Amino acid sequence: MSDKKILVVEDDADVRLGYQVLLRAHHYDVSFAADSVTAISEARRRQPDLILLDLGLPAGDGFLVLDRFRTNTLLSMIPVIVVSARDHHGNEARALKAGARAYVQKPGDDQVLLALIRRQLGQPASEAP
Numbered sequence: 317m318s319d320k321k322i323l324v325v326e327d328d329a330d331v332r333l334g335y336q337v338l339l340r341a342h343h344y345d346v347s348f349a350a351d352s353v354t355a356i357s358e359a360r361r362r363q364p365d366l367i368l369l370d371l372g373l374p375a376g377d378g379f380l381v382l383d384r385f386r387t388n389t390l391l392s393m394i395p396v397i398v399v400s401a402r403d404h405h406g407n408e409a410r411a412l413k414a415g416a417r418a419y420v421q422k423p424g425d426d427q428v429l430l431a432l433i434r435r436q437l438g439q440p441a442s443e444a445p
Contacts, residue, residue, distance in 0.1 A: 320437055321345045323364040325355040325381065326399075327373050331422075335368065338426055344433075352376035356384050359391050366436055368429075369416070371400040371407060382414040395436040399424065 324335045327350045339346045347362055349355040351374040359367060367385075371378035378398060385391040398411040401422040408419040418432050434441050 319345070320366070320439075321347065321362060321364040322433070323347050323349060323355070323358055323362060323367045325349045325352075325367060325369045325373065325378070327351060327370065331370075338430070339433075342430060350374070352378070352381045352384075355381050356391075359385065359394065360388075363390070364394060366433060367394055367396045368433075369396050369398050370422075371398060371402050371411070379410065379414055382411065382416060386415045397429075397432055397436065399429065 322339055322344045324332060324346060326332050326335065326348070332348050336346055347358060347364070349358045353375045355369070369378045369381060373381070378400065382396065385394065385396065395417045396415065397418045397420060398416045399420045399422055400407065404419060404421050411419050417436055420429055420432065431441055
């Protein structure tokens with residue numbers, strides 16, 4: 317396994333499974349949170365290298381999570397890629413302004429997502445980690 321840890325914040329179990337298969341196939345250490353409260357506690361506990369964040373979450377949306385990350389010195393430096401099915405008009409700009417490093421519309425291309433992940437982690441774009 318790679319030493320790179322990714323926290324996936326996603327409430328849909330099928331989507332989580334898809335991320336698990338994709339990311340573990342590329343040797344990432346993957347953990348999950350299904351709501352905003354768990355996302356914040358898991359990020360504090362695991363200190364991931366990167367977070368994939370859905371916007372539509374129970375117990376507070378992804379914007380709340382981004383705000384909490386931005387105001388927490390331990391979490392503010394972790395790169396966040398928002399992956400959302402919400403209409404990107406307005407939400408993309410708002411997510412980037414709130415601290416996300418990138419915004420990907422769901423459903424998306426796995427190779428595009430992997431390239432964004434590698435870029436944020438400082439890994440070569442053309443190789444698996």
